[in-house]
Amino acid sequence: MNKTDLEYFKLLLNSQLKELEERIGYSDIQKMTINDVLQDTLDIASADVDKNMLLRIRERESRLISKIKDALSRVEDGSYGICEKCGSDIPIKRLNARPVTSQCIECKEKEEALERAYGSKAFFPSEPAIQMNRKNFPIR
Numbered sequence: 001m002n003k004t005d006l007e008y009f010k011l012l013l014n015s016q017l018k019e020l021e022e023r024i025g026y027s028d029i030q031k032m033t034i035n036d037v038l039q040d041t042l043d044i045a046s047a048d049v050d051k052n053m054l055l056r057i058r059e060r061e062s063r064l065i066s067k068i069k070d071a072l073s074r075v076e077d078g079s080y081g082i083c084e085k086c087g088s089d090i091p092i093k094r095l096n097a098r099p100v101t102s103q104c105i106e107c108k109e110k111e112e113a114l115e116r117a118y119g120s121k122a123f124f125p126s127e128p129a130i131q132m133n134r135k136n137f138p139i140r
């Protein structure tokens, strides 16, 4: 990947990160407001639904934030745009569609096929700490 492309993705990732962090701040305010409004009502069930929905959205946003931060650290260490599994260049087209990706489409599809085959993510934990362990101690 050339320097211009790298700068472009760095800017793109940074602006996505900023936008998400601002939105998470906003959803905090939203959550408080919903709690305040529903405090005096007996409609506990729907209050829980709203809270769970917001929590799920927040969870997804937090996950995306850590993915963006990972991608930015790959920009810094020069490994951005290189597949972490097979080491081949990830096409710019794919990076444009999904700037946080760390795998080429072939490796990603293989991984997803395995997850589907086992029907569970238990064999492929998505916890960052566990993923790091797997990277450090690859199973042969």
Ligand SMILES: [Zn+2]
Pocket (backbone or CB within 6 Å): 083, 084, 085, 086, 087, 088, 103, 104, 105, 106, 107, 108
């Ligand atoms: Zn690959």
